[in-house]
Amino acid sequence: MQVERLFFMLKTESDPTMSARPFHSWLLKTASLSMLMLAGAVAQAAEPSYPQRPVRLVVPFTPGGSTDIVARLVADAMHSSLGQPVVVDNRAGAGGLIGSEFVASAAPDGYTLGLGTISTLVVNPIMLAQASRIDPAKAFVPVVALASIPSVFSVTPSLGAHNYTQLVALARSKPGMLNIGSAGVGSIGHLIAERLNADLKIKLHHIPYKGQGPVVSSALSGETHVLSDQYPSSASHIATGRLIPFAVAAQERLPALPQVPTFKELGHPGLNNLAITWFGIVAPAGTPANVVQTLNAAANAALRDPAVQERLQALSVQALGGSPQRLRDMVDETAQSVRQTAAEQNLLPHSNR
Secondary structure, rough: OHHHHHHHHHHHHOOOOOOHHHHEOOOEEEEHHHHHHHHHHHHHOOOOOOOOEEEEEEEEEOOHHHHHHHHHHHHHHHHHHHHOOOEEEEOOHHHHHHHHHHHHHOOOOOOOOEEEEHHHHHHHHHHHHHHHHHOOHHEEEEEEEEEOOOOOOEEEEHHHHOHHHHHHHHHHOOOOOOOOEOOOOOHHHHHHHHHHHHOOOOOOOOEEOOOOOHHHHHHHHHHOOEEEHHHHHHHHHHOOOOOOOEEEEEEOOOOOOOOOEOOOOOHHHHHHHOOOOOEEEEEEEOOHHHHHHHHHHHHHHHOOOOHHHHHHHOOOOOEEOOEEEEEEEEHHHHHHHHHHHHHOOOOOOHHHH
């Protein structure tokens, strides 16, 4: 009040015609505006920067697989950018549904992230009725595309077919007599098996197992004759001669298998793209854009780390990175291909038809 009187006195001395009411109103408005600006600045300065505690990255599969290995590599390297550790939390079960539901129901504050794969983000919601209760487009926001892993298609030496041409000829001469396994009905492996039959005009008998581990074991034992698997998982068996590769699903031939053609080279680009495994990081829907951007920058920096790149190359894993939109585009493009293949092979559950 003393300040108001002082200003009024000074003003009226220089201009006796000035009334007190307009000046009083102007002074109150100016003071109120200043207080609001000061409060905003104080609040902004007091707001803590993200992150203030460790970040959890949920991997919806058991430890030790290719996706888990890559997730841990990137999570460790993100620490230097974020200033907080990124802790991998394996929550396996129901083909990745348990871990996905956990992430979808988490607070959208950037402290719980999920590893989303071609299976959990695309194939399962389309192919499995129980997984359709999560709509990835509504439940998650993309953070970054992490990596892609090539697949290798192999046979056992006892089969007598040592390359693509020989396998196709043998399979056509024995329709329904050669077996191929998958991790279950409606899995990505099941879809690949049916696409393989359609594109190569053969008839392999599909046998569903409970997980990919038993699929590999069945091929090594001779119970199945053709194996579709991520290359890192089959690499040691190929190196020892227990499996003979006849094709790979990759953008180009693998340095470790220069003599083995890609399905793209063999005239099957759709099968080639479908069988390439990819995955990225997602966050619960509603996560603030600035938090997503911070995480995206940290993940991209991790993928550029020379130590991470060296390890990924040793696994024949291609680093991706880029903006969140890249992961969204990958999901959309793959979903279109999966729906088309599933519809053509009459594999869609009734709820998704």
